[in-house]
Amino acid sequence: MHAATLDPQVPAQPPPGALRRALARAEARRKWRAFALTVPLLVFLLLTLLVPIAALLQRAVENPEVANALPRTVRALDGWSRKEAPAPAAYAAIVADLGQLPDSSDAGALARRLNTEIAGARSLVMGTFRALPIAGTPEEIKARMLEIDPRWGEAPFWQAIAKNGSRWTPDYLLASVDLRRDVAGEVERMPADQRAFAGILLRTFEISAVVTVFCLLLAYPLAWWLSTLPARKANVLMILVLVPFWTSILVRVAAWIVLLQSEGLVNHALEGLHIIDRPLALLFNRTGVVISMTHILLPFMILPLYSVMTGVPPTYLRAAVSLGSTPLAAFVRVYVPQTYAGIGAGALLVFILSIGYYVTPALLGGPTDQMLSYYIAQYTNVDVNWGMACALGALLLAATLVLYAVYRRVTRSELSLG
Secondary structure, eight states: OOOOOTTTTTTTOOHHHHHHHHHHHHHHHHHHHHHHHHHHHHHHHHHIIIIIHHHHHHHHBBOOOHHHHEEEEEHOOOOOOOOSSOHHHHHHHHHHHHHOOSHHHHHHHHHHHHHHHTTHHHHHHHHEEEEEEOOOOOOHHHHHHHHHGGGGGHHHHHHHHHHHHHHHHHHHHHHTTTEEOTTTTTTEEEGGOOOHHHHHHHHHHHHHHHHHHHHHHHHHHHHHHHEEEEOHHHHHHHHHHHHHSSHHEEEEEEEHHHHHHHHHHHHHHHHHTTSSSSSSSSSSSHHHHHHHHHHHHHHHHHHHHHHHTTTTTHHHHHHHHHTTEEEEHHHIIIIIGHHHHHHHHHHHHHHHHTTTHHHHHHHHHHGGGOHHHHHHHHHHHHOOOOHHHHHHHHHHHHHHHHHHHHHHHHHHHHHOOO
């Protein structure tokens, strides 16, 4: 018999199958513990990021005001030709619907929604609501409503009700790209004098691109210089780079207002150096917006560049020079290509942050310098048109996702080629 079976000091070895199962159970427990540690973060992201985005996308296509307030009217208009005023039954239906509204705030919400479709609908709806009750046969109700406001005899107001009778609508999303539905429901371009958002989106991209280019031009040499310093000095100087992170955006914008105004420090310095004869217009225009946004977003470009540059061995440049290349050619052909990842990451980060800026253009820019976020705030706080605000937000989100997808595709192509 084997000696191991006779010696009581030697423990019996588990069979190989049992050992594998024990290891598998231990690995499963380890994975579950790791997952449990991430659950709070996942819940936080779900509640603060995914749920709000889902609500935004839903509200961009939701159209509850007319469907909730005028259900009988919507049914009465079903099958209507939309070419002339509807039958008297529709007048009786809208009187019944308005009479069922709990209070004037519900009528106000309905009036605001219809007023976005056709001017004057707000006064029409509220005037009729205040004239209730209206009783009688459908023909008598129609005659009474026409006495209250003759506009009830015009087809466009009824067309607005019929068009918005569905709870879900693409109108907000179409309007965000300067499209609309006609009376028959066909998609068409808005009239030239009503097209605005395509130009605003292009302006947003233009300002963001200019800010990104200036950030790259300023950040690249600074990040390269920091990467050549000893770690201790680089860390001290990096603290100065990060100082803007610790200062409120409003404080920084206010500081730029002081610096850029006609009697500000910048104009006084340029006049003192005899560079200019009169103050430059640096405030409430595109120049002030670009300067301030470049200053605020510069650290977001420096950090990715610095992170990549510290991983580039300096011996590569010395080797290229020793092989006969000039220092400038070695820098451009050997060093710069190795920092493309940092350039791409920094440019993407700055550009995405730029297209969502609101405070800086609102305070430092003029009427023609406002970006898309300004109009989102306008529809939210002033016009109280949540559907349009959410549609513009969805447009901004889509633009961000497209940019990120393009960046991922480009970087993947570069990695495959490398």
